[in-house]
Amino acid sequence: MIKASHGANLALHRPTAQGPETYTDEESMNNPSFYLSNKAVDGSAISRYSQCTHTTNAPIMWWLVDLEDSCQIHSVALLNRDNFGYRLQNFTIDIFRKDPRLEPTFPENYGQICAHQVDPVGASQWVELDCNNGPVTGQFVRVVKHSFGPLTLCEVRVFGYSCSVKTRGTYRHVPNTKSLSESREAMGVFSTPMQCGLTLWHRLHLNAFHFNKNSGYCEGYSTESGSHSSANDQDWDCFIEISD
The missing domain is CATH 2.60.120.260 (Galactose-binding domain-like)
Incomplete structure (x- = not known):
């Protein structure tokens, strides 16, 4: 099965x-x-x-x-x-x-x-x-x-x-992690994290997202100078944009 x-x-x-x-x-x-x-x-x-x-x-x-x-x-x-x-x-x-x-x-x-x-x-x-x-x-x-x-x-x-979800740039994958950022915004429900990453393209004020592996629910958020406030959570993965 x-x-x-x-x-x-x-x-x-x-x-x-x-x-x-x-x-x-x-x-x-x-x-x-x-x-x-x-x-x-x-x-x-x-x-x-x-x-x-x-x-x-x-x-x-x-x-x-x-x-x-x-x-x-x-x-x-x-x-x-x-x-x-x-x-x-x-x-x-x-x-x-x-x-x-x-x-x-x-x-x-x-x-x-x-x-x-x-x-x-x-x-x-x-x-x-x-x-x-x-x-x-x-x-x-x-x-x-x-x-x-x-x-x-x-x-x-x-x-x-994929370890290289690409929209505006490349994302660093942080597995089993949920963001605690107060700037979280609902992005929708997606089949894969890559699809959520593509949606982030149009929201220039956001540079990261986390994705629920069970439901497909995704939220975008902004990090400050690359910092990442988060908590361990087996249901979630975070993807943080890597600056050029």
Whole structure:
């Protein structure tokens, strides 16, 4: 079951890769779109094998998505295929700030570990894994495993927030924080903090906003000389404009 409580799906339609190679058989020869790495980010939650990624069997099997921006990643959700479900077990989700494929030790090198799943995921079932030690900042998200057959993923959703919300400038993301500023002004309800940031464009007297991750409610406010009066609150994230 997907909670989807940590922002938007950052992986949708983003560039992907898998390895060591994409699996081929007679069916994929006749249907070149079968088993490709982008099947996991096409937005289709279908668990039939033809709609899923599929690597060859090897000592190290991996799938990777480039979020095309530095993001704060809270959780990753995976949809398993409809048969041979036992294969999706004992895998790791790690996150990199730079493309790990450029490193000479790839794919043996590990990024910052988000989560590890030991037990098999049920056939046609979702599993959502929160990053164990809190949100991880990075651009490249990888699923990697070493055994139990090829790596097959029918959909992957990466939940979090962009670290560079841009409207007038760049915003510094302060997670799990609520502003105590007396200058707060209601901005509305939005699906993502980025949408609220765009609304701030027209209110030049405001240079920051905070966003409720549960309701989508957003308030803009002004900081004084970059100062930030705030309180810890798991339901809120603050975004403060960085001056040039």
